[in-house]
Amino acid sequence: MAPSKLIQRFSRRSEQDSASRRPSVFSSRLGFAFALVAAFTAILAGVITFLVWDYQFNDYVRSSLQSIADTTAVSAGQAYDVYGGWNLSAFTVIPQVGARADIGVQILDMRQNVVYDEAVLRQHEQSMTGQGVGGDPLTDGQADVDELAAPDRPNGTITTSNVVSGSGQVVGTVRVWAYGTGGLLSSRDVAMRTSSMVALGLSACLAILIATLAGVTYSRRLVRPINRITDAAAALRDGESSARTGLTGTDEISQLGETFDNMADAIDADRKLERRMTSDVAHELKTPLMGIQATVEAIEDGIFPADSTHLSTISHETQRLTRLTNGILELSRLEAGSLLFQMKRIPADQPARAALDIHGQLIESSGLRLLSEFKTGYYIMGDADRLQQAIGNLLSNAARYTPEGGTIMIRGDYEKKTRSYRISVIDSGIGIKPDDLEKLFTRFWRADEARDRATGGIGIGLPITKEIIDRHKGTIDVTSEVGKGTSFSFALPTVK
Numbered sequence: 001m002a003p004s005k006l007i008q009r010f011s012r013r014s015e016q017d018s019a020s021r022r023p024s025v026f027s028s029r030l031g032f033a034f035a036l037v038a039a040f041t042a043i044l045a046g047v048i049t050f051l052v053w054d055y056q057f058n059d060y061v062r063s064s065l066q067s068i069a070d071t072t073a074v075s076a077g078q079a080y081d082v083y084g085g086w087n088l089s090a091f092t093v094i095p096q097v098g099a100r101a102d103i104g105v106q107i108l109d110m111r112q113n114v115v116y117d118e119a120v121l122r123q124h125e126q127s128m129t130g131q132g133v134g135g136d137p138l139t140d141g142q143a144d145v146d147e148l149a150a151p152d153r154p155n156g157t158i159t160t161s162n163v164v165s166g167s168g169q170v171v172g173t174v175r176v177w178a179y180g181t182g183g184l185l186s187s188r189d190v191a192m193r194t195s196s197m198v199a200l201g202l203s204a205c206l207a208i209l210i211a212t213l214a215g216v217t218y219s220r221r222l223v224r225p226i227n228r229i230t231d232a233a234a235a236l237r238d239g240e241s242s243a244r245t246g247l248t249g250t251d252e253i254s255q256l257g258e259t260f261d262n263m264a265d266a267i268d269a270d271r272k273l274e275r276r277m278t279s280d281v282a283h284e285l286k287t288p289l290m291g292i293q294a295t296v297e298a299i300e301d302g303i304f305p306a307d308s309t310h311l312s313t314i315s316h317e318t319q320r321l322t323r324l325t326n327g328i329l330e331l332s333r334l335e336a337g338s339l340l341f342q343m344k345r346i347p348a349d350q351p352a353r354a355a356l357d358i359h360g361q362l363i364e365s366s367g368l369r370l371l372s373e374f375k376t377g378y379y380i381m382g383d384a385d386r387l388q389q390a391i392g393n394l395l396s397n398a399a400r401y402t403p404e405g406g407t408i409m410i411r412g413d414y415e416k417k418t419r420s421y422r423i424s425v426i427d428s429g430i431g432i433k434p435d436d437l438e439k440l441f442t443r444f445w446r447a448d449e450a451r452d453r454a455t456g457g458i459g460i461g462l463p464i465t466k467e468i469i470d471r472h473k474g475t476i477d478v479t480s481e482v483g484k485g486t487s488f489s490f491a492l493p494t495v496k
Helices: 003-020 025-083 088-092 118-131 142-149 187-237 252-300 308-336 350-365 384-400 434-439 449-455 461-471
Strands: 103-108 114-117 158-164 170-178 344-347 369-374 379-382 407-415 420-427 475-481 485-495
Touching (some): 025 088, 025 103, 025 170, 114 118, 308 461, 344 350, 384 461, 461 475
């Protein structure tokens, strides 16, 4: 089955599995969070609006009360002048603005005694009218005024205004207060305030409902790709190596899905490489062991004599087995960082020259031309033996894949820009396919298994070389063109 069909089938199955699940905890939490934020916002808006309304209405009440107090003070001053003081005649001409509900009006004399209480006067007039008599509350008995006015005492918002006579003398104080806002607000004012509060409450409820629905809807859309990633991870855990999310896009979750798929591809490739590596190692171990076993059994059965020729075969196979096990052990130690390096200040070209002394004669005896060119006077911090081993691996690799009559060039250059010394091994060999370049430093990897086994390669040399360069804080690169040759180069930081 094609990979695309596998992805489509898995994607459909993931969506079905996700749909059959119980409601997502994440969706519920996100929906609740949206609702909570909306509720908090609505409550905050309501509190602020209420405070603003309350302040505005209180200010409106204060302004109205002050206007009443000022108007009453003017009328009281005129009545005081006309009737020569505070008496019933003066009080009867003062407009009774407090006749409206929830408003109290009093006049205090210079000693701050209440000489006029509109509510008391109104009750007194009603009482006198019912009895058919009249009188002055100031002369007929102050106690009667107190008794009648007992329920009406100032509270809440109180405003005052001085009563000034015609001669400019302050003769009293008008005191006005409201028991509530009803008496000062019109029915339209009250209706507007009530409707505003109701509308605000309805808006808050609607906002909470919409936020909750939006949160649940959005969270479900958000959770759907997450569920696909979870399903893919579970499938991989259960051994379904073809499981992928199939997510694409520019948002963070889609990129997470793509990264997950790339990781799954890399894991799958590693598993295949691991299986191939196990097969290669088993083959490499099996071949010399079978040769040794066959030769020993033949000697034991008397088929072969125990002479130097057959003992040499056993020795050769034993050495091959030793090289393989030593290579695997060395690579494992390098990767684990347990192999100690003797880092010293050495000439940058020294390891390359030492490797040439060891491998040069063998390369030239294979019918290859060996060239070298080094810039001197530069130093590096390194383990000379390990670097010599790395360069020797590159030289051996170049010699193995360069036909007779070809050329191998080793060169050392100083790179001023990066302040590093670069050693390059360039051959005119068969080259490497572009698709195989990124796999060169993978252990036990072979581009051509039959060819490598014939030439003795086991796919460990280049990984060891890379580990050595990495331990020296260097970088290694490779460029190649099929049929024209390959160039391996690594750069190491220089020191003074």
